[in-house]
Amino acid sequence: xxxxxxxCGAIGSLYAAHLGKLDxxxxxxxxxxxxxxxxxxxxxxxxxxxxxxxxxxxARSDVSEIPExxxxxxxxxxxxxxxAMEAAxxxxxDGAVCSVQNGxxxxxxxxxxxxxxxQGTIFPAGHITEPGVVNHDAGGKTWIGPFAxxxxxxxxxxxxxxxxxxxxxxxxxxxxxxxxxxxxVIFNAASNAMGAxxxxxxxxxxxQEGVRKVMSVIMAEGVAxxxxxxxxxxxxxxxxxxxxxxxxxxxxxxxxxxxxAQRLTEVDALNGGIAKYGRELGIPCPMxxxxxxxxxxxxxxxxxxxxxxx
Amino acid sequence: xxxxxxxCGAIGSLYAAHLGKLDxxxxxxxxxxxxxxxxxxxxxxxxxxxxxxxxxxxARSDVSEIPExxxxxxxxxxxxxxxAMEAAxxxxxDGAVCSVQNGxxxxxxxxxxxxxxxQGTIFPAGHITEPGVVNHDAGGKTWIGPFAxxxxxxxxxxxxxxxxxxxxxxxxxxxxxxxxxxxxVIFNAASNAMGAxxxxxxxxxxxQEGVRKVMSVIMAEGVAxxxxxxxxxxxxxxxxxxxxxxxxxxxxxxxxxxxxAQRLTEVDALNGGIAKYGRELGIPCPMxxxxxxxxxxxxxxxxxxxxxxx
Numbered sequence: 003x004x005x006x007x008x009x010c011g012a013i014g015s016l017y018a019a020h021l022g023k024l025d026x027x028x029x030x031x032x033x034x035x036x037x038x039x040x041x042x043x044x045x046x047x048x049x050x051x052x053x054x055x056x057x058x059x060x061a062r063s064d065v066s067e068i069p070e071x072x073x074x075x076x077x078x079x080x081x082x083x084x085x086a087m088e089a090a091x092x093x094x095x096d097g098a099v100c101s102v103q104n105g106x107x108x109x110x111x112x113x114x115x116x117x118x119x120x121q122g123t124i125f126p127a128g129h130i131t132e133p134g135v136v137n138h139d140a141g142g143k144t145w146i147g148p149f150a151x152x153x154x155x156x157x158x159x160x161x162x163x164x165x166x167x168x169x170x171x172x173x174x175x176x177x178x179x180x181x182x183x184x185x186x187v188i189f190n191a192a193s194n195a196m197g198a199x200x201x202x203x204x205x206x207x208x209x210q211e212g213v214r215k216v217m218s219v220i221m222a223e224g225v226a227x228x229x230x231x232x233x234x235x236x237x238x239x240x241x242x243x244x245x246x247x248x249x250x251x252x253x254x255x256x257x258x259x260x261x262x263a264q265r266l267t268e269v270d271a272l273n274g275g276i277a278k279y280g281r282e283l284g285i286p287c288p289m290x291x292x293x294x295x296x297x298x299x300x301x302x303x304x305x306x307x308x309x310x311x312x
Numbered sequence: 313x314x315x316x317x318x319x320c321g322a323i324g325s326l327y328a329a330h331l332g333k334l335d336x337x338x339x340x341x342x343x344x345x346x347x348x349x350x351x352x353x354x355x356x357x358x359x360x361x362x363x364x365x366x367x368x369x370x371a372r373s374d375v376s377e378i379p380e381x382x383x384x385x386x387x388x389x390x391x392x393x394x395x396a397m398e399a400a401x402x403x404x405x406d407g408a409v410c411s412v413q414n415g416x417x418x419x420x421x422x423x424x425x426x427x428x429x430x431q432g433t434i435f436p437a438g439h440i441t442e443p444g445v446v447n448h449d450a451g452g453k454t455w456i457g458p459f460a461x462x463x464x465x466x467x468x469x470x471x472x473x474x475x476x477x478x479x480x481x482x483x484x485x486x487x488x489x490x491x492x493x494x495x496x497v498i499f500n501a502a503s504n505a506m507g508a509x510x511x512x513x514x515x516x517x518x519x520q521e522g523v524r525k526v527m528s529v530i531m532a533e534g535v536a537x538x539x540x541x542x543x544x545x546x547x548x549x550x551x552x553x554x555x556x557x558x559x560x561x562x563x564x565x566x567x568x569x570x571x572x573a574q575r576l577t578e579v580d581a582l583n584g585g586i587a588k589y590g591r592e593l594g595i596p597c598p599m600x601x602x603x604x605x606x607x608x609x610x611x612x613x614x615x616x617x618x619x620x621x622x
Contacts, residue, residue, distance in 0.1 A: 196606070199509055199606045199609070200606055200609030200613055201610055201613040202612060202613050203616075203618065206612075206616060207609060210608070211605075212602075212605025212606075212609070213605050213606065215601070215605065216602045219598060219602070288529060288598070288599065289602060291522065291525070291526075292529065292599060295521075295523050295525065295526050296526065298522060299510030299511075299512055299517060300509065300511055302510070302516075302520060303510055303512050306512065306513075308513065309562070
């Protein structure tokens with residue numbers, strides 16, 4: 003079986019390296035980071051931290067060198083989904099692609115380019131430490147299921163889950179994986195937006211009474227949208243928020259890390275994704291709309307040039 | 313007539329210097345910036361920019377050296393109102409004090425310390441360029457009127473307005489000056505909060521469609537609170553916002569300047585003031601509540617120390 007990882011950064015590498023250990027899976031990786039690609043091809047893909055092994059992966063920055071694959075996993079940052087899929091579409095002429103990206107809205111784009119789509123929600127985390135080497139920071143489950151508008155078959159979903167499980171990660175194949183996805187996106191929208199705007203780590207932000215209330219407003223809007231979509235959440239995002247406060251008090255949410263590094267954030271896939279569904283369904287999401295607008299304004303400030311005379 | 317300026321920074325100095333030109337007014341100034349106080353006493357208080365003159369002002373950092381005054385003007389940043397009035401109260405045993413501070417909520421505090429209070433709303437702006445010298449950046453009207461819960465008499469209000477007018481500034485004495493105050497605070501809450509959070513100058517922020525919509529949400533909440541208070545606004549804060557976009561496209565609102573300098577902001581007197589009245593009146597102000605909480609969270613981030621091991 004051939005599997006191609008599209009976007010073999012921190013997250014993509016965790017899946018690529020694990021799957022690379024399996025004898026019956028040939029792992030390909032499409033990534034534009036040439037130094038990372040070269041290092042993987044030369045020395046294999048190495049994981050450190052929670053994992054400690056090196057696996058063989060065929061990395062390419064040129065899609066034409068990658069054979070057709072039955073399965074794909076897209077793990078780019080959400081703002082690169084379209085450009086990545088535009089390039090990678092030929093790999094999956096008859097394949098199914100699973101998004102393990104943040105937030106919501108990526109599967110809709112993937113569905114424009116491949117015949118069948120799997121939606122994924124993941125907890126594992128990592129970061130690239132040097133070309134070819136990724137630190138496995140956090141473990142946790144991967145939930146996958148057919149994506150409604152262009153669904154992969156459950157046989158394909160189970161085949162992918164089976165491979166991920168045999169590779170040493172923890173994956174659950176579900177008929178309807180939307181509950182897991184929306185639970186995580188609602189929690190993430192609150193934690194990330196408040197982190198990005200207050201510049202406080204998650205737990206510290208939770209301890210600011212007013213900020214914690216805004217998180218609740220963001221989450222209540224998300225829960226209302228999920229309900230209107232007929233989605234049963236896996237768990238209460240409020241509990242996830244408090245659990246995160248206990249377990250990761252000083253953790254800077256990824257959107258805060260992006261803001262501090264003046265990198266484009268994934269707000270469109272988090273608060274923006276909730277707000278977009280809210281607009282379509284007639285569910286008012288003023289706080290998610292506001293967070294999206296403000297964070298996109300903040301992104302705009304990084305490239306603002308003020309004329310000397312004005 | 314003796315008038316004492318409490319907080320003789322940029323704004324206080326504009327009034328102190330102008331009033332200092334009048335033969336029938338003895339101007340005192342209470343300020344804790346010793347270098348500024350010393351320079352004023354040595355060389356007089358000098359205005360540059362829109363104004364260009366030097367006037368005699370008796371500046372003191374020790375309240376006990378200041379005689380009793382009939383009138384006062386408090387011009388400190390809003391977070392220093394209480395400490396300033398606590399110290400300055402003996403100057404006004406039988407005096408009336410006018411607040412020309414930003415936002416709302418200061419008059420309530422002033423009223424705890426002096427017999428009679430005048431509320432003021434102002435457009436003039438300036439900044440200290442060196443001790444004893446203040447640049448007069450912007451002109452504009454000053455509106456003053458008796459403060460409801462502990463009102464000065466209209467005779468006192470008119471006496472102060474007359475002195476300010478004769479000194480070369482433009483002051484309007486009103487029976488009810490709340491319309492002017494709330495118009496400005498509603499506009500300022502929107503412009504300042506969005507500037508502080510997006511880090512965009514006023515006009516640039518206005519041109520971000522989503523950000524402009526959040527400004528409208530902030531202002532609509534403020535208008536609803538003003539209506540519930542029975543206040544008739546002077547003009548439409550939406551128009552003021554668009555006028556500001558035309559006239560001061562690259563102007564960084566003061567709260568953005570504070571955020572960039574990591575100084576405490578006046579959010580409690582702007583969005584926080586609207587939200588506080590909203591809570592008392594049962595008018596929901598979720599966006600003003602959120603902006604207040606987020607900006608106070610941001611202030612907290614400046615002094616956050618993250619332990620090395622966590």
